[in-house]
Amino acid sequence: MSLDHAASKPHDRLAAALSDEMDAVNVLITDRMASKHAPRIPEVTAHLVGAGGKRLRPMLTLAAAKMCGYSGPYHVHLAATVEFIHTATLLHDDVVDESAQRRGRPTANLLWDNTSSVLVGDYLFARSFQLMVETGSLRVLDILANASATIAEGEVLQLTAASDLATTEAIYLQIVRGKTAALFSAAMEVGGVIAGQDAALVEALYDYGDALGIGFQIVDDLLDYAGTDAIGKNIGDDFRERKLTLPVIKAVALADVEERAFWVRTIEKGRQEDGDLDAALGLLVKHGTLDATKSEALAWMEKAKAALAPLPDHPIKPMLLDLAGYVVARVK
DSSP: OOOOSSSOOHHHHHHHHTHHHHHHHHHHHHHHTOOSSOTHHHHHHHHHHTTOOOOHHHHHHHHHHHHTTOOSSHHHHHHHHHHHHHHHHHHHHHHHTTOOEETTEEOHHHHSOHHHHHHHHHHHHHHHHHHHHHTTOHHHHHHHHHHHHHHHHHHHHHHHHTTOTTOOHHHHHHHHIIIIIHHHHHHHHHHHHHTTOOHHHHHHHHHHHHHHHHHHHHHHHHHHHHSOGGGTSOTTHHHHTTOOOHHHHHHHHTOOHHHHHHHIIIIISOOOOTTHHHHHHHHHHHTTHHHHHHHHHHHHHHHHHHHTTTSOOOTHHHHHHHHHHHHHHTOO
16 A cells, blocks of 8 residues: 555655664665575565565564664664565465556566565565574564464455455454554564563554554555545455455445345456446445445544553654554545
């Protein structure tokens, strides 16, 4: 999801405040994605890394550590770890989704092949665990290993639930918490752990990342129906790919017999015809599910803001507060 198109950009302010640390992260990423024996690894990785992206997840790790007064070197290792995990999941996701484009550029699986994408993703996962171990913290290893397993679990759950009209909001939340929020919360949590903070503050960091990640994904799903092409998403992709996201789950729950038959045909059976996207949008508007979804995203962002209350005053803290509001502000 791009964060480029809102009037205010707190992630840019955060990037400026963390510029020295992010420079170090980028150097470490470049160093660790090298391979003496398999030149395709840095080729594939450099293609995805070079496509841009805001590096939000590693910035969260650096922000948490800095806010907690950490002065050692290992927050850089952990930020690079988080980015490697994220990049590995993107490589794998594009294979699973048969994607042809990411961040406006052809995907690695299109330019090379599915095998290269999967194996390079595996390599980045392995590199991420090497970086974790170098911190010498078993707790950090535990957090990020659990997050990696949760991400994979969320993706597998989505495979089985994506086109099943029996999918509930609770299952959707479980998927989102797995495939997106798990890395946000872990990114924040390890920043506090490496800084030696007590359990209450580490839990607050986790809660911020969890709520931010859930709201982030809800907004991303909402923009598939309520956004514009200017945000960098193709409107209706989730519908065309038969993905049940929150706006549609809410509409299915409110559907009459005729409307349910429409969702069965288009989502469960995949028999889509010209005009079906407009019809789907009409049903979402009819039942108010776009507004209801936005309200849920706003509620999660308020939870994220509230979670920061126990954290010490620091120049980065208001940036994280602004970031939570900014994610939802992109929705009209």
